[in-house]
Amino acid sequence: MREENRGPWYLLTGLVLGVAAGLVFAWVISPVRYVDTAPTSLRDDFKSQYRALIAVAYLYSGDLQRARVRLNTLGQANPAGELALQAQVALAEGRPESEVQALTLLSAALSGQAAQIDLTGTPQANQTPQPSPNLTPTALVVQATTAVVEAANATSTSGATRVRGTPTFTPTPLPSRTPTLTPGADFVLQDQKLVCDLTSGEALIQVEVLDAARQPVPGIEIIVRWDGGEDHFFTGLHPQISLGYADFAMTPGVTYQVQLASGGQTVPDLVVTECEGDPGRYWGNWRLEFVQP
Amino acid sequence: MSRWTKFLIAVILGAAGALFYGWVVNPVEYVDTAPDSLRFDYKTDYVLMVAEAYQVENSLGLAARRLALLGSDPPLETVTQAVNTATQIGYDLADLALMRSLAEALQTWNPNQEAPAP
Numbered sequence: 001m002r003e004e005n006r007g008p009w010y011l012l013t014g015l016v017l018g019v020a021a022g023l024v025f026a027w028v029i030s031p032v033r034y035v036d037t038a039p040t041s042l043r044d045d046f047k048s049q050y051r052a053l054i055a056v057a058y059l060y061s062g063d064l065q066r067a068r069v070r071l072n073t074l075g076q077a078n079p080a081g082e083l084a085l086q087a088q089v090a091l092a093e094g095r096p097e098s099e100v101q102a103l104t105l106l107s108a109a110l111s112g113q114a115a116q117i118d119l120t121g122t123p124q125a126n127q128t129p130q131p132s133p134n135l136t137p138t139a140l141v142v143q144a145t146t147a148v149v150e151a152a153n154a155t156s157t158s159g160a161t162r163v164r165g166t167p168t169f170t171p172t173p174l175p176s177r178t179p180t181l182t183p184g185a186d187f188v189l190q191d192q193k194l195v196c197d198l199t200s201g202e203a204l205i206q207v208e209v210l211d212a213a214r215q216p217v218p219g220i221e222i223i224v225r226w227d228g229g230e231d232h233f234f235t236g237l238h239p240q241i242s243l244g245y246a247d248f249a250m251t252p253g254v255t256y257q258v259q260l261a262s263g264g265q266t267v268p269d270l271v272v273t274e275c276e277g278d279p280g281r282y283w284g285n286w287r288l289e290f291v292q293p
Numbered sequence: 294m295s296r297w298t299k300f301l302i303a304v305i306l307g308a309a310g311a312l313f314y315g316w317v318v319n320p321v322e323y324v325d326t327a328p329d330s331l332r333f334d335y336k337t338d339y340v341l342m343v344a345e346a347y348q349v350e351n352s353l354g355l356a357a358r359r360l361a362l363l364g365s366d367p368p369l370e371t372v373t374q375a376v377n378t379a380t381q382i383g384y385d386l387a388d389l390a391l392m393r394s395l396a397e398a399l400q401t402w403n404p405n406q407e408a409p410a411p
Contacts, residue, residue, distance in 0.1 A: 014300040018307020026311070032321050034330040041323035042331075046362070050328070050339075053359060057345035070342070073335065098350060 040075030047074055048086055052095075055083065055102035064109050071110075080239075083107035088237050097232065101219050104236040108218035108243050185212075186264045187220075191289040196275035196282075203250040203272040203283035205258060208242060209235050212292045216244025220290075221261035226254050232261065252283075260290060328362040333378055336363055340375035341388055344395040353402045356395060369399040 026032075034041075039050055051074065058067040071079040087103035187209060195206070209220045218236025235246040250256060256270040267288055275284040315321075328339065340360065347356045360368040376392045384392075 010296060010300055011303040014303030015307040015310075018304035018309075019311045020307075021304070022308040022311030022315070025308075026315055034323060034326045036332040037323045037326045037330045038332065039335055041326045042328065043325040046326075046328055049359075049362070053339070053342045053346055056349055057342040060345040060348045070338070096350075102349075 038075075039073040042074070050074060051083065051086060052090070052099050052103060055106040056099060058106045058109075059098070059102045064106075067106055068110065080107045080110035083110065084237060084239060087234070091234065091237070097221060100234060101221060104234050105219040108236045108239070111239055111243065185293050186262060187260055187290040187292050189265045189267060189288060190291040191287070192267060193287050194273055194275070195285045195287045196277060197285055198277065198279065198282060200285055203252070204285040205248040205250060205256065205270060206285050206287045207235065207246045207248075207258065207290065208287070209244040209246075209260070209290045210292065214291065216242045217292075218243040220244070220246075222246055222248075223259050223261050224248050225257045225259075247285075250283075250286075258288060264290075329364040331363070334382065337375045337378045337382065337384075339363065340372055340395075341379070341384070341392055344372075344388075344391040347395050347398070348391065353398055354404070357399070357402065357404065368402075369396060372396040372399060 039047070042050060051071070054067055054070045057070075058064070061067075068079070071083075076082045083103050084107040087100050087107060090100045090103060190210075205224065207222055209217045211217050216235070218234075218239075220235040222233050222235070224231050224233070231248065233246050233248055235244050238245050238247070248256075248258075250270070250272050252272040254271070257266050257268050258270060259266040270286050273284050273286070274281045328336075331339065340363070343356050343359045346359070347353070350356075357368040360371045363371050366374075372392060372395055376389065376396060379389055379392060
């Protein structure tokens with residue numbers, strides 16, 4: 001009689017104990033270990049580092065297709081936009097200039113307005129590619145041997161590690177190296193004028209850098225100096241305006257000098273200047289146009 | 294059927310249900326992982342990227358810090374493993390040469406002489 005009064009509660013108790021045991025096994029005794037993952041699963045900060053590394057590697061190889069394949073492994077919908085955004089963040093955080101320039105160049109190249117580079121990292125735009133005779137086409141990793149594929153599968157199913165949902169083996173093709181270019185002539189100041197534009201909201205030094213074919217050139221480093229200070233900025237961070245565009249906000253009362261980091265002419269004595277218009281007086285922008293002869 | 298048998302069956306059903314939930318209904322998603330969990334071919338390509346970047350930046354310290362993301366092995370060992378894998382997979386000779394060049398540079402690298410990172 002007494003056992004009958006207990007009812008079916010012992011079954012529920014067993015069920016709960018079973019669930020608890022399953023979770024303890026899954027979370028404590030043999031927790032999940034991440035192995036054989038793809039770059040798309042990386043944490044955001046690691047993705048940023050990975051993306052920067054892709055960009056710097058692109059500076060060396062100039063192989064846009066290879067960079068594109070690598071970026072695709074990160075699973076980003078808009079790699080060019082991500083690169084441009086990361087370049088701005090890197091610039092703001094004071095990251096190395098080579099990293100900012102690499103991110104900018106690769107972003108511009110992916111945007112279709114290719115900023116082609118030579119092996120010294122100097123950006124050149126719209127030049128005729130010169131094939132490099134000593135570079136051989138890179139073999140595709142897709143040619144991976146069966147043994148390697150089997151090794152990958154063996155690793156992922158090994159009893160030493162518990163893996164569920166292991167990604168299937170999809171070898172990453174590495175495309176061949178693209179031709180490199182030779183550097184061109186220095187940029188020269190073509191035009192300097194005060195632009196009265198109410199919409200900018202602040203006094204800007206607006207720089208536009210164009211190549212010999214008058215195409216915008218991204219990734220150009222610009223140095224702005226003033227009494228007791230100096231700053232650097234790059235073209236290509238505002239692709240919605242132009243890939244060859246860069247700007248710098250001026251402070252009233254300060255006199256600035258502007259020069260491209262690659263050298264050439266210095267533009268002196270840039271100060272905040274007033275414009276007069278319908279709503280009254282407002283700050284104008286200094287627009288500087290550098291062109292490759 | 295005894296009560297103990299029924300009880301054990303309930304335990305097994307509970308465990309099976311938990312595993313079904315964990316593996317089928319709500320399986321593990323690979324998110325927020327670290328580079329050391331990357332599959333071997335991605336790791337190899339990562340090392341190649343480090344070797345390419347080294348040619349641009351010429352900084353062994355930076356290369357070593359990047360390689361450290363792949364695990365706790367010494368940088369030289371990481372690159373050596375990657376060279377072996379790349380050879381097996383059939384990487385281009387130029388890429389292999391880049392990685393070997395990085396390995397050679399790392400043989401003489403002394404982390405204690407490295408300037409602090411910015």
